[in-house]
Amino acid sequence: MQQGVGREREIASGKLKESKLTKKVALVTGGSRGIGAAIAKRLAADGANVAITYSKGADAAQSVVKAIEGAGGKALAIQADAADTDAVKSAVEKTVAAFGGLDVLVNNAGIAIAKTFEETTLEEMDRLIDINVRGVFVATQAALKHMKDGGRIINIGSCVGERLMTPGLVPYSATKGAVKMFTQGLSREVGSRGITVNNIQPGPIDTDLNPAAGDWAEPQVANTALKRYGNVDEVAALVAFVAGPEAAYITGSNLTVDGGTNA
Numbered sequence: 001m002q003q004g005v006g007r008e009r010e011i012a013s014g015k016l017k018e019s020k021l022t023k024k025v026a027l028v029t030g031g032s033r034g035i036g037a038a039i040a041k042r043l044a045a046d047g048a049n050v051a052i053t054y055s056k057g058a059d060a061a062q063s064v065v066k067a068i069e070g071a072g073g074k075a076l077a078i079q080a081d082a083a084d085t086d087a088v089k090s091a092v093e094k095t096v097a098a099f100g101g102l103d104v105l106v107n108n109a110g111i112a113i114a115k116t117f118e119e120t121t122l123e124e125m126d127r128l129i130d131i132n133v134r135g136v137f138v139a140t141q142a143a144l145k146h147m148k149d150g151g152r153i154i155n156i157g158s159c160v161g162e163r164l165m166t167p168g169l170v171p172y173s174a175t176k177g178a179v180k181m182f183t184q185g186l187s188r189e190v191g192s193r194g195i196t197v198n199n200i201q202p203g204p205i206d207t208d209l210n211p212a213a214g215d216w217a218e219p220q221v222a223n224t225a226l227k228r229y230g231n232v233d234e235v236a237a238l239v240a241f242v243a244g245p246e247a248a249y250i251t252g253s254n255l256t257v258d259g260g261t262n263a
């Protein structure tokens with residue numbers, strides 16, 4: 001009873017939320033814009049020190065760092081193209097050197113190329129695979145060298161990794177299907193170390209990649225049960241939960257945050 005009241009007071013005062021990831025170190029790939037930026041800010045708000053990677057947008061990355069620092073957190077931006085093996089490995093090492101370890105890896109960096117399958121070039125397919133699949137493999141392998149009991153690998157897949165209703169995303173959805181099976185398989189290899197591996201599968205989320213006002217928006221909204229796009233914070237909230245101590249028994253899961261798209 002006493003404990004319950006204390007806990008309620010802490011939640012009411014905001015203390016419990018802030019302490020969930022205290023002393024934890026997170027690396028969010030593709031954390032300069034969109035979903036990744038929201039995840040980085042949310043993990044920092046929950047107490048983690050956060051490193052982000054980006055490929056081209058140094059200014060956007062710096063503005064995420066400033067926002068986190070302005071709110072009293074610690075952050076670091078690292079230029080690392082997800083398709084560049086050495087850069088990705090180096091980003092992991094730089095994170096560990098700056099913050100003294102690595103507890104949470106969020107594999108968020110990803111691209112989509114919307115075209116029919118027959119129009120998609122092999123070069124475009126290679127780029128999709130290099131960033132959305134190979135980049136995840138490389139970052140995860142590098143991160144696991146440093147991760148200890150309680151570690152979290154959180155992949156950002158997609159609801160289209162399970163079910164595709166929108167035309168023009170065949171190779172993209174295949175990369176996200178690969179992320180799904182990677183998640184399930186890896187969870188069994190690292191579970192005995194107390195490390196969880198989960199796949200967050202967003203539906204249509206309003207970002208530069210998939211603007212709610214874009215040509216592609218209408219059929220995506222129609223496919224949702226809630227008849228709207230989601231926002232980046234709705235994805236970040238789920239990532240923060242999976243990163244936190246209350247999610248210790250969730251692993252190998254594909255957690256969909258898609259407004260009912262795949263219902």
Ligand code: NDP
Pocket residue numbers: 029030031032033034035036037053054055056057058060080081082083108109110111112131156157158159201202203204205206207208209210
């Ligand atoms: P955005 O295009 O809005 O943002 C992408 C972020 O990733 C930016 O920070 C970008 O940085 C970075 N990035 C892109 N390419 C690379 C690369 N080669 N190496 C490193 N960083 C890179 O995308 P979203 O936020 O919408 O998407 C984030 C993730 O969520 C992706 O994996 C996507 O597939 C997934 N997703 C998105 C959905 C949506 O509706 N938005 C739905 C389902 C899944 P920079 O500007 O420097 O390139």
